[in-house]
Amino acid sequence: MSEARSQSKSTGDRIRQLVDRTIQRNINGVSYFVTPDPPVGLTAKDIIHKRGTLQLFHYHPMTDEVYRTPILIVTPTTNRSYALDMMPGVSLVEFLLKSGYDVYLMDWQPPRPEEKSLSLQDYSQTFIQECLDIVLRETGEDEVTLMGYCMGGVLASIYTASMKNRGVRNLVCFTTPVDFREMGMFTRTTDKKHFDVDRMVDLIGNVPPGFVLQGFMMTEPGSKPASRAQLWKNMWDTGFVENFRKYDRWANDMLPLAGEYFRETIKQLMWDNALYTGKLKVGGNSANLKNITVPIFHAQAQHDSLVLPEASKPLIPLVGSEDKTEIVLKGGHVSLVCGANAVGRLWPVLDDWLSERSA
Amino acid sequence: MRKARCTETANGSAAVAGKKKEDPVQKAIVQLEERVNVLGRAVFGSESFGKVMNTAVSTQAALKKGFSDRMAKNLHFYNMPSQDDIVTLAEQCARIEERMISVETMLRQLLAEKAGPARTGPARTRRPKSETRAKKPDA
Numbered sequence: 001m002s003e004a005r006s007q008s009k010s011t012g013d014r015i016r017q018l019v020d021r022t023i024q025r026n027i028n029g030v031s032y033f034v035t036p037d038p039p040v041g042l043t044a045k046d047i048i049h050k051r052g053t054l055q056l057f058h059y060h061p062m063t064d065e066v067y068r069t070p071i072l073i074v075t076p077t078t079n080r081s082y083a084l085d086m087m088p089g090v091s092l093v094e095f096l097l098k099s100g101y102d103v104y105l106m107d108w109q110p111p112r113p114e115e116k117s118l119s120l121q122d123y124s125q126t127f128i129q130e131c132l133d134i135v136l137r138e139t140g141e142d143e144v145t146l147m148g149y150c151m152g153g154v155l156a157s158i159y160t161a162s163m164k165n166r167g168v169r170n171l172v173c174f175t176t177p178v179d180f181r182e183m184g185m186f187t188r189t190t191d192k193k194h195f196d197v198d199r200m201v202d203l204i205g206n207v208p209p210g211f212v213l214q215g216f217m218m219t220e221p222g223s224k225p226a227s228r229a230q231l232w233k234n235m236w237d238t239g240f241v242e243n244f245r246k247y248d249r250w251a252n253d254m255l256p257l258a259g260e261y262f263r264e265t266i267k268q269l270m271w272d273n274a275l276y277t278g279k280l281k282v283g284g285n286s287a288n289l290k291n292i293t294v295p296i297f298h299a300q301a302q303h304d305s306l307v308l309p310e311a312s313k314p315l316i317p318l319v320g321s322e323d324k325t326e327i328v329l330k331g332g333h334v335s336l337v338c339g340a341n342a343v344g345r346l347w348p349v350l351d352d353w354l355s356e357r358s359a
Numbered sequence: 360m361r362k363a364r365c366t367e368t369a370n371g372s373a374a375v376a377g378k379k380k381e382d383p384v385q386k387a388i389v390q391l392e393e394r395v396n397v398l399g400r401a402v403f404g405s406e407s408f409g410k411v412m413n414t415a416v417s418t419q420a421a422l423k424k425g426f427s428d429r430m431a432k433n434l435h436f437y438n439m440p441s442q443d444d445i446v447t448l449a450e451q452c453a454r455i456e457e458r459m460i461s462v463e464t465m466l467r468q469l470l471a472e473k474a475g476p477a478r479t480g481p482a483r484t485r486r487p488k489s490e491t492r493a494k495k496p497d498a
Contacts, residue, residue, distance in 0.1 A: 066482070194413045203424045221399030222399060358485075
């Protein structure tokens with residue numbers, strides 16, 4: 001008797017849940033189409049330097065006492081920087097501030113047509129050098145921790161190697177490709193045999209974001225429809241929809257790439273694999289990774305489909321540092337730095353590592 | 360408080376969802392995604408696709424270029440600046456901006472030399488966690 005009642009109760013509950021979810025799904029569905037994307041990158045900051053495509057942010061410290069060495073973050077040139085400051089609780093920047101670090105971040109804006117001639121040297125030396133000098137002047141310190149995510153890690157590594165560690169106390173890289181022969185789909189689609197990068201850049205100047213996005217989507221073509229199906233399935237869950245919109249906004253919010261920078265990246269990094277072979281020269285200086293002698297921390301994602309682990313693995317063996325740490329975490333390219341994987345796995349380890357090297 | 364889970368998608372997007380048991384719909388979505396990925400990689404990774412795609416990109420770029428050249432001629436006829444003219448002007452502005460930045464940098468350096476480093480904000484005296492942990496038992 002009581003079993004029958006509990007069964008009918010559970011059926012009743014299920015019906016109620018179904019009705020509730022249907023109503024909520026409709027409300028969220030309408031709101032998805034009529035409301036603007038939720039705000040991102042809300043951690044308080046000042047723009048302390050601006051030059052064309054480059055902006056330098058200084059985030060407001062959140063503790064009474066900070067570590068001596070400031071952190072300068074180099075974000076990837078293909079994406080908006082708010083991936084590292086998505087929302088409270090899921091923001092690497094906020095985590096670092098709350099842990100007592102003084103955080104600066106290099107943010108990229110879409111390069112203007114006249115900036116098509118910006119080169120790999122501009123991105124990996126001039127801009128980083130300029131920001132580093134400002135940070136050192138602002139803080140009165142001699143060195144920073146240079147931190148780079150994805151292509152930002154490549155730029156930070158090239159800077160540290162080619163400038164012989166000038167002004168860098170620690171180097172932190174997240175999922176940073178080094179062996180560009182192992183970039184999977186990117187290596188194949190930009191194959192020298194059929195990809196005429198000169199013709200493309202000469203004709204269009206800056207590479208449009210759609211082209212870059214297409215390249216990213218081709219690495220896992222099933223993801224877009226699957227993520228839409230996930231959204232539909234969880235449309236009743238307001239929290240899911242809001243978070244989905246933030247991540248989806250970021251994933252589709254790509255930046256154009258400066259033409260010359262794209263040309264050099266394809267020719268020197270993809271075709272010649274010069275960073276891996278140690279033959280890369282930037283601004284007349286050798287960017288051999290052996291030149292990096294500062295403490296280095298590198299985090300890789302086990303299931304990274306954009307920067308395959310085979311492409312990022314050689315970074316640690318190739319650098320000349322004695323103090324080097326490598327961690328391989330579960331998860332993908334994005335969840336490594338933001339999301340539950342980052343909060344629970346990467347950030348605490350990173351804080352422990354940085355804390356010992358920042359005072 | 361609900362625990363969060365990050366479901367990552369291939370193009371780099373990710374979504375946070377509530378932690379729950381896998382249901383058949385979820386399983387079907389994951390399987391479909393995997394199949395499409397395998398199929399897509401086989402197609403997109405082939406040399407013939409690479410050739411076709413690059414031909415398409417080149418053609419598109421050439422068409423775009425041809426169209427903007429034609430547009431530039433029309434604008435010239437109407438005595439209006441073309442995009443190239445605007446870009447040239449913008450390049451000149453960028454050069455002026457660069458000069459201003461270097462002047463600004465020199466001025467800052469001069470001021471800094473006079474006034475010494477401006478250190479505002481919290482004290483930069485935080486100690487490593489290991490030291491703080493070691494001190495705690497004594498306290």
